[in-house]
Amino acid sequence: QGSYALARDRSGIHRPYTRAFPRNTEIDLALTFAATGAPGPIVERIAPDGAAITLRQHVSLVALPDAGYRPRPMDPRVGYFGIRFHDFAQPIQRPLEQQWIARHRLVRGPDGRIANPIVYYVDPGIPEPIRSATMQGVKWWEEAFDRAGLPGGFRVEWLPAGADPMDVRYNVVQWENRNERGWSIGGSLSDPRTGEILKAMARMDSHRARTDYNLYAGLVGADASPADTAFVLARVRQVSAHEVGHTLGLGHNYIASQYGRGSVMDYPPPRVTLDARGNVDLSAAYAVGPAPYDVWAIRWGYTPFPAATEADSLRAIVQEGLAKGYLYLSDADARPDGAADPRVALWDDGATETEYFERLLRVRAVAMGRFGERAVRPGDPIALLQERFAPVYFMH
Numbered sequence: 001q002g003s004y005a006l007a008r009d010r011s012g013i014h015r016p017y018t019r020a021f022p023r024n025t026e027i028d029l030a031l032t033f034a035a036t037g038a039p040g041p042i043v044e045r046i047a048p049d050g051a052a053i054t055l056r057q058h059v060s061l062v063a064l065p066d067a068g069y070r071p072r073p074m075d076p077r078v079g080y081f082g083i084r085f086h087d088f089a090q091p092i093q094r095p096l097e098q099q100w101i102a103r104h105r106l107v108r109g110p111d112g113r114i115a116n117p118i119v120y121y122v123d124p125g126i127p128e129p130i131r132s133a134t135m136q137g138v139k140w141w142e143e144a145f146d147r148a149g150l151p152g153g154f155r156v157e158w159l160p161a162g163a164d165p166m167d168v169r170y171n172v173v174q175w176e177n178r179n180e181r182g183w184s185i186g187g188s189l190s191d192p193r194t195g196e197i198l199k200a201m202a203r204m205d206s207h208r209a210r211t212d213y214n215l216y217a218g219l220v221g222a223d224a225s226p227a228d229t230a231f232v233l234a235r236v237r238q239v240s241a242h243e244v245g246h247t248l249g250l251g252h253n254y255i256a257s258q259y260g261r262g263s264v265m266d267y268p269p270p271r272v273t274l275d276a277r278g279n280v281d282l283s284a285a286y287a288v289g290p291a292p293y294d295v296w297a298i299r300w301g302y303t304p305f306p307a308a309t310e311a312d313s314l315r316a317i318v319q320e321g322l323a324k325g326y327l328y329l330s331d332a333d334a335r336p337d338g339a340a341d342p343r344v345a346l347w348d349d350g351a352t353e354t355e356y357f358e359r360l361l362r363v364r365a366v367a368m369g370r371f372g373e374r375a376v377r378p379g380d381p382i383a384l385l386q387e388r389f390a391p392v393y394f395m396h
Helices: 041-046 130-147 208-219 226-247 292-302 310-323 353-370 384-394
Strands: 004-006 024-035 052-062 082-086 097-101 118-122 154-158 171-176 185-190 197-205
Touching: 118 130, 130 154, 130 171, 130 226, 130 292, 171 226, 185 226, 197 226, 208 226, 208 384, 292 310, 353 384
Parallel strands: 118 154, 118 171, 171 197
Antiparallel strands: 004 024, 024 052, 082 097, 185 197
16 A cells, blocks of 8 residues: 655665675665655554655575585475476476475585585574573484484584674574564575575574463463473474474475374474373473484485486385375465365374364363463463463464
């Protein structure tokens, strides 16, 4: 709404975030748009003065890598992001559209060991105990690479003092403060010619821990205890691993709940059950460590093979995983407006949706029957009850 044009005299380089590094230059712009007529009503509601609004645009100029990387063709049975392009030299029996996966470069040295480990750096400014839980969650990928036959292929460290997160040489896990519910995001910069990931950036939402605490308080009560902290930190570990999984090239896998907590790339609700006395049990709320699908996907996507044997080796890995029941279905398979698969659901925790829903109904009946003032602490506003009832009802 409204008509706006760039006001060049009120726009320019934003110097605090304009910097140069050995392999990348970062340019930050402050762009002010002024109304050419009546201000737009929506803009007036969010800007101090609807007559003008300043937006920031960030441009990254990144040096392209050498030609030593060999792209890996995508297989729809293993869930990787990637690049798409048309190859008009394909035989008529093959599709024009080709896809290569997004992944970091990994090379074996003459001794068979990984010569260029993938290193991620966690923001040391994250407050404790979230900081340690974040580090532990990211380290799940160290275990995944080790179990995939790539020991030492992935490593996690604290971001060194003086290092700049905008420097493309650092894969970073950062902390973003939010005053309400937001999203944690796993993203990356990649070579548009090959899909090779050049820099990874996982941005962790600070408010998620408070959302998780609301769920705990609504289910069990708001009295401070080691159990509520353990519940929240278990989720922090899981979501840290999930977002870093995206930065490694992995997409969501929403069918993994059908073969037991099969992947950290699923959307997991907490596993809430009732014990023998009918009380809410959160002892196994979130899984620990990389799941079987994750190890298999890393093995398929990251294992370096000689060019002559690569295709056969990759097919063998896929067949092995399928024989073990590892399936992959993602966002496109979960959309009701797309080619939705009835086996795919977000925020479920069971071999079938029916099994999970029946368990959820039993837990919800107990939790809602006991919900009340115990969900807030002395001195808290009673209005918090509404905020803490919602996650109990939806249970994710």
